[in-house]
Amino acid sequence: MEETLIKSDEKKLYDAAIEGNASLFQKLLQKNPFLLNKISFSSTHKSPLHIATYQRNLSIVQQIMDKSPELAEELDSQKSSPLHIAAAKGYVEIASILLAEAPKMCWSRDCRGMNPVHVAAMNGRVDVVERLVEEDGFAAMERLDRGETVLHLCVKHRQLGALKALVEKLGEFVCEEDDAGDTVLHLAVRFRQVETIQYLVENTIIHKKSKNLKGQTPLKILKQSITQPGSEETTQKIKEILKIRSTNQSSQSPPVEWLTKKRDSIMVVAILIATMAFQAAVSPAGGVWQDDTPPHRAGEAVMAYNNPETYKNFIRSNTVAFVTSLSTILLLISGLPFKYRFFMWALMAIMWVSVTAVGVTYAASIMVVTPGFDRKSLSQVIKTGISVWSGVMVVLLAGNILRLLLRWLRRVGVGFWTSERCFRKSGEV
Known part of the structure; x- marks a missing residue:
């Protein structure tokens, strides 16, 4: 029931x-x-x-x-x-x-x-x-x-x-x-x-x-x-x-797709640069002093005493390489969408700076460990190479910034005689 x-x-x-x-x-x-x-x-x-x-x-x-x-x-x-x-x-x-x-x-x-x-x-x-x-x-x-x-x-x-x-x-x-x-x-x-x-x-x-x-x-x-x-x-x-x-x-599109498809490779390169910069900082070219004999102390860089100006440039460039490589790693793991051009150009600019800083660090290290009789001729080659490289990076960076600025100005309605308009007219002729 x-x-x-x-x-x-x-x-x-x-x-x-x-x-x-x-x-x-x-x-x-x-x-x-x-x-x-x-x-x-x-x-x-x-x-x-x-x-x-x-x-x-x-x-x-x-x-x-x-x-x-x-x-x-x-x-x-x-x-x-x-x-x-x-x-x-x-x-x-x-x-x-x-x-x-x-x-x-x-x-x-x-x-x-x-x-x-x-x-x-x-x-x-x-x-x-x-x-x-x-x-x-x-x-x-x-x-x-x-x-x-x-x-x-x-x-x-x-x-x-x-x-x-x-x-x-x-x-x-x-x-x-x-x-x-x-x-x-x-x-x-x-x-x-x-x-x-x-x-x-x-x-x-x-x-x-x-x-x-x-x-x-x-x-x-x-x-x-x-x-x-x-x-x-x-x-x-x-x-x-x-x-x-x-x-x-x-x-x-290719830059966007390249960054998207090569994300893992870029991450590996950034980690490698960060590792190199860290290693160069704790073990600089020329080594460190092993004893506490005034005016130096054990563990301090030999370069800092024998080549003080070169050492300053070495530390500056090495620090820039380390910080920019860490910034690249942070941008990649944060999952920023590279279909938005701002993120794409920001990452590319940081990569340029990081690679350039590594080049300067290398040049400073080579100058320190090179014997005096070869240093003068070598320094001229290195300075020329760094100057050309830096010039190329500045031109690329300035050109991309200009493109972004012109695109933004066109979007807000400001008219300019852009290269795009010039190409269009030449094509019509």
């Missing part, structure tokens, strides 16, 4: 969740506070939380979370959590309630191998995507079968809004490839998504000449695709977009 009553209450609880009857739902829980737990243990299908989430019954979801927050981690027969359902439906308020109790469910995968971020993205639920990425951005970097990313999923399901939201949050992750070597640009070209292609080539650092494992560039994929009747116009539009991107990249 008692078991029959319990089953009757379970059915009423399910009916209340389906109908959105919050008052009946509350009465049933007051009558039997353990009713939710009993259903959870006995049911292999959807729990009342799954049903309330699906029906967007916010008050019932909140009641369930207050009584049994562990139900947020329950999975149905398809391995879907309530958060999967909220993500698919775009219920950002319910998603926030569930995340507050079970944030780790961002990583839960259903029977298709998708976590809630994947589900929200493929359904174009931009608000939920942003909320999930805000909660745990790493969950958005989980890959699907065949190495596809959530961005590949957005392109496959034609969800440009979700793609934009994710690119803004994930930055350089947009360049990731699947197991076939396809980027999202390859995929967008294969599916002939003009708006998506235009967004990718104008707002991301993906290069249009990137090749997949078959050696295909996006343009080659476009040429090999089977065209449908009436699709010539779309094909021509895509060609124009990719060609414009190619022109822009030839003059602007």
Whole structure:
């Protein structure tokens, strides 16, 4: 008799969740506070939380979370959590309630191998995507079968809004490839998504000449695709977009891409320079005094007494090399987006200064350890080399600063006779 009553209450609880009857739902829980737990243990299908989430019954979801927050981690027969359902439906308020109790469910995968971020993205639920990425951005970097990313999923399901939201949050992750070597640009070209292609080539650092494992560039994929009747116009539009991107990249993008692709190599070089500078500081050329004989003391640099002016230049340049190399390391590990030119030029300028300082340190060291009869001729060569190198660095730095200044002035509406305008006129002639 008692078991029959319990089953009757379970059915009423399910009916209340389906109908959105919050008052009946509350009465049933007051009558039997353990009713939710009993259903959870006995049911292999959807729990009342799954049903309330699906029906967007916010008050019932909140009641369930207050009584049994562990139900947020329950999975149905398809391995879907309530958060999967909220993500698919775009219920950002319910998603926030569930995340507050079970944030780790961002990583839960259903029977298709998708976590809630994947589900929200493929359904174009931009608000939920942003909320999930805000909660745990790493969950958005989980890959699907065949190495596809959530961005590949957005392109496959034609969800440009979700793609934009994710690119803004994930930055350089947009360049990731699947197991076939396809980027999202390859995929967008294969599916002939003009708006998506235009967004990718104008707002991301993906290069249009990137090749997949078959050696295909996006343009080659476009040429090999089977065209449908009436699709010539779309094909021509895509060609124009990719060609414009190619022109822009030839003059602007390579430095950005070079820094992005060579990030690890730059880090190694910066660490090497920092190590060299530190070693040169504690063990300068010529060594250190081994005894405490006035006026020197043990451990002090011999160079400081025998060549005081050279030692000052040595210390200055070595310190600059050490500090700038540490600055380079800090910029790289901070994850600054090099698609923004300010960060790119700042890093390049610091690298120039660091390499130049290493050259000056080398010259000072060589001058100290070179015998007197060869020092005069050698010093002239070194001074000439340093002067030429410094001149080149100053010209490059000044030129890039001028380019940034002119670009900023054009942006704010100040007209100038720039080299770009001059080239344009000469071309017209």
